[in-house]
Amino acid sequence: NAGVTQTPKFQVLKTGQSMTLQCAQDMNHNSMYWYRQDPGMGLRLIYYSASEGTTDKGEVPNGYNVSRLNKREFSLRLESAAPSQTSVYFCASSKARTQETQYFGPGTRLLVL
Amino acid sequence: AQSVAQPEDQVNVAEGNPLTVKCTYSVSGNPYLFWYVQYPNRGLQFLLKYITGDNLVKGSYGFEAEFNKSQTSFHLKKPSALVSDSALYFCAVRDSRTGGFKTIFGAGTRLFVKA
Numbered sequence: 549n550a551g552v553t554q555t556p557k558f559q560v561l562k563t564g565q566s567m568t569l570q571c572a573q574d575m576n577h578n579s580m581y582w583y584r585q586d587p588g589m590g591l592r593l594i595y596y597s598a599s600e601g602t603t604d605k606g607e608v609p610n611g612y613n614v615s616r617l618n619k620r621e622f623s624l625r626l627e628s629a630a631p632s633q634t635s636v637y638f639c640a641s642s643k644a645r646t647q648e649t650q651y652f653g654p655g656t657r658l659l660v661l
Numbered sequence: 662a663q664s665v666a667q668p669e670d671q672v673n674v675a676e677g678n679p680l681t682v683k684c685t686y687s688v689s690g691n692p693y694l695f696w697y698v699q700y701p702n703r704g705l706q707f708l709l710k711y712i713t714g715d716n717l718v719k720g721s722y723g724f725e726a727e728f729n730k731s732q733t734s735f736h737l738k739k740p741s742a743l744v745s746d747s748a749l750y751f752c753a754v755r756d757s758r759t760g761g762f763k764t765i766f767g768a769g770t771r772l773f774v775k776a
Binding site (some may be wrong): 552569579581583588589590591592593598599604606638640646647649650652653654655658 | 695703707710712751768
C-alpha cells in the first residue's frame with residue numbers, strides 16, 4: 549500500500565497562474581482533507597470531503613477549489629495563484645467517523661512568485 | 662469554537678531524560694485529542710489519540726499522553742528521550758459535539774534531544 553500520495557512534490561508558479569494539486573489514497577477511506585502548513589501556524593484546513601460526492605469549506609478556503617473525483621482522489625485547484633498561497637500543502641484521509649486518525653501524504657511545496 | 666494551544670515553540674532535553682510537550686485545548690463538547698509527529702520534509706505521522714476511557718493513553722515509539730479534563734490539557738510524555746525523537750510535534754483536537762470533521766491543529770512544538 550502506498551498510503552496517501554501527492555503530486556507534484558514541488559512547484560513554482562507566477563502570480564496569476566493556475567494549477568491543480570493531486571491527491572490519491574489506497575486505504576479505502578471515505579474522508580479526505582486538504583491542509584496548508586505555514587511556519588508558526590500549524591496546519592490549517594482548506595477543504596474537506598466527508599464522503600464521496602460531498603465537499604465542505606474549512607478554515608481558509610478563499611482562493612481554492614476542490615474536486616472529489618472518486619473515492620480515491622481529491623484534488624485542490626488554485627485558479628489564480630497569489631504570493632500568500634506560498635506554503636506546503638498536505639492531503640490527508642481517514643475513515644468516516646470523526647474520531648478516526650488521519651493519514652497524511654508527503655506534501656507539496658508551492659512557491660508563488 | 663474549538664482551539665488548541667502549544668505554549669512552547671521548542672523543548673530541549675538531554676538524551677535519556679524524560680520529556681514533556683504541552684498541549685491545552687478548548688471545545689464546547691467532549692474532545693477528541695490527537696498527537697502527530699513530523700520529521701523533516703515528511704508528512705505528519707500519528708502517535709496517539711484520546712477518544713474516551715482511560716485518561717492515560719499509550720502510543721507509538723514509547724510515547725504516552727494524559728488527558729486532564731479539569732485542566733483541559735493533553736500533554737505528551739516519554740520516560741527516556743532518544744536523539745531520534747527530535748522532530749516537530751503537533752497536538753490536534755476535534756469537538757465531538759460540534760466539530761464534525763474539522764480538526765484544529767496547534768502551532769507545533771519542536772523537540773530537540775541532545776546526545
